[in-house]
Amino acid sequence: MAGKFPLPSEITTPPGAEGWQELYSYSSTLSEARREYEDSMFWFQDGVHWPKALLPWDASLMELAITALSQYNTRHLLVPPANGIDFRIVNGYCYLSPVPAPEADIAMRAEAFTQRAGHYFMNWNELYDNWLIKIRDLVKQMEALEFNPLPDIEPLEVVTSGAGRGAGGKFQENYLTLLTCASTLWQYHFEFLNLGYAAYLDFFGFAKQAFPGISDLAIAKMVAGVEVDLFRPDEELKRLARMAVDTGITDAFVIGDVEATCAALKASGDAGLAWISSFQQSAEPWFNFSTGSGFSSQDKIWIENVEIPFDFIKNYITNLQKGADINRPTEAISAERDRIVSEYTALLASDEDREAFAGKLGLARVVFPYVENHNFYVEHWSHSVIWRKMKEIGAVLTKEGFFNEPGDIFYLRRHEVPDALFDLYHSWAAPAAPAGPAYWPPIVARRRAIVEALNAVKPTPALGVPPEVVTEPFTIMLWGITSESIANWLGGGASEDGSLNGMAASPGVEEGPARVIFGPEQINEVQEGEILVAPLTAPSWAPIFGKIKATVTDTGGMMSHAAIVCREYGLPAVTGTGFATSLIKTGQRIRVDGSNGKVTLLD
């Protein structure tokens, strides 16, 4: 493969970001001692989950997530060719490097994997039902963690019950429990995920052998579920919009902000009250939905920013009033899926082939609901709770003068938080002046400036020496990193004819003006009939997919959230272009060919 990326050791610090390493764990940044190893590996930037420079505390969830992935591949399941994924934070961005399994171990690993993964495949439904219970219990456990200001005097029953412990100690303990829960959460996440992908890949491989020209999309459509939890939040919005129309309370939605709407609803009597209560029911858990990937403390969450779901509901109400059909045509989707499967089946060469095809498709369909649904439970619901709890801690520390605002907590590394909490504990107990109010504000201010400086520089898509071919199955599946996409990055983006290549993620061709946005806070800028161009999209952007004509992203593969949502909404999408947001300008006319993975700049 021609060309190369900078070596990790060649990367320089952007101006204004000097000392950025203090934001992260020593083990997560590049180190002189590991230089030779680091320079010998290939690292790709994970813009799918972390499109911006990581905040210090946010890095915790990245570290826990990637480590849990690695743990399952390496220690639990012994995935034959693949060990885990090593990571480094470079200039604030997350870079990943797959670790291959030693050649000599592969036979042993294959045997162990067959036994271990086989157990999961054989008992999938039972284990998955149990997983849903585990994850809900975990959320409950985190929700129950209290982070209240410490009381002036412990309540009498603390003394009389003989508990022998108090609020100061509990506060610290709860934080550590929250960290433990986050670690457990990510271990649960990877208990199933790679197995789901493995079964999917097996069906995928068979289909490609039988039909060399079959598209990735056709395969995805045969496996994809019809009722998917990831679409549930959007379904709830539609349901609430329909309810407002059916019960004749839509007038309340034309009067300004959420507060005014709620007041009008309450004043309108039973129908309005019923709607509010129905909204509240939907909200838990379905509006624990991040406007981003769920991995950033800065992304907005619907339930904490109810103007977001309200705006979407208003939009749906308007569409309904215009006579539009906002229902998801589940019956048609299901019938189309059956048609596709039966037509390909008929084209197979023999009854043995048909039997194998049906068997592999069957297994893929058993395991795939996990792949489709886990994202809501982990990245959206559970992470929402984690961010909320962290803000509660931040609020207590703000009240004690440690911070200017609760969100400052995310500028502390996760192991700095216990230090601050001990400071709080001691100053409450003594009582004595805490050191924090003088200590933390300058640190937070400095780190804020560093993050801003890091965000100002677009990261290089990869570091080090690219492999001849990418064969690591999960890298391809999860991140859409292929030999082609690496070649594309090395080519610097646009090809000679002024077009960008990416993954053909959702079929169709559309032309229109581009709208380039860099994050969920810009969602409102998107106008009817525009083509969305973004570093990546999140499932919670679903409601704007009713407005746009097509989507182009910098990162992500066939299974990225943008791809799944676009297929669902029938919009063309090209993902993983690498450079769309830097080469395309808002207002520029572009053509998106989602069937061939090509974006053409027309102006």
Add this chain to the structure above:
Amino acid sequence: MTTISWFESYWAGMRDEVGGKAASLGEMTGAGLPVPPGFAICTSAYRRARDESDLDAQIARLLHGLDINDTDSVSRRCAEIRRHIATMPIPEGIELQIRGAYLELSARGGTKEVPVAVRSSATSEDSPDASFAGEHDTYLWVRGAEDVIDAVRRCWASLFTDRATCYRVEMGYDHRSVEMCVVVQKMVHPRAAGVAFTLDPTNGDRSQVAIDAAWGFGESVVAGEVTPDNFRVDKVMLEITKRIISTKSHEYVLTDHDSVEKVETDPERAIAPCLTDSEIKAIARLAKTAERHYGCPQDIEWAVDAELPDGDNIILLQSRPETVWSKKGPTRVVAPGSNTGDFMSSIVSTLMSPLYSKSDQGT
């Protein structure tokens, strides 16, 4: 009795009325295999024209005492009969219906006088005399109602070729026993044309339709004179999976005097795709329908008619069985007799060499 029968309103009970050729065109139209549009002038029209004129008497007079071994005499007398048919009056009601149908066909082609092919379609093709009749009676690029009616009469006249007439005389058959239907069909005026296979000719993949296409008449593609645009369409998803646009340096076009001529293609047009995406998909759909209709992989010739409206402009010119890959049979994935139940070993080998990395994305 029906005089005019449009292809799209054909049904099996009409076979005797319209003859084999028209029946086949009607069947194809009904099966979603769009032949160029047109209509049949049923046998009843011929019968009425014959019966309302003195044709029988003329035939009896001209064939009286014919010696079928005297080829000069046969030839002279038959020519006389044919001349007579070619100029005989057509009952007014029938002539009006033919004119009306031609007018409607012209309107479909968006012109006043659409060029048509006029062909004979004998009713009993298994009887030899009928198949002699009209063997070569095809009139191409006929324009205007007058000329169409002339061509219809000339088709009728082909019942009295030397060979057919002698056969009937020899066998003692009544000349009234044969009847003639005539097919009037729009001439295809291709904006683009080419071929399509209902499998990928490079690897036998049955899930793909491969299309070669160039500007103008399909001769340039069939003869391999230009490098055509090449498209691959997934048969099930009807998505274009591959497209290669070539420089199509020349094309066969229709001249003002209805002849076909080879010309250089304007350079800008030469490098432009000769089909739109919806046309590509329509051709794939057509190929898929042909495959289903005939029950095996097909090799078709098609054209995009420049005069027909979008949606009705993809025309099937010919469909025949594909031979190369069909002989080998489809590619099996699983060896016969192997155990398809051992899913773990399959998953392990998939992870060891994921086909996923062998991207086959179109360019």
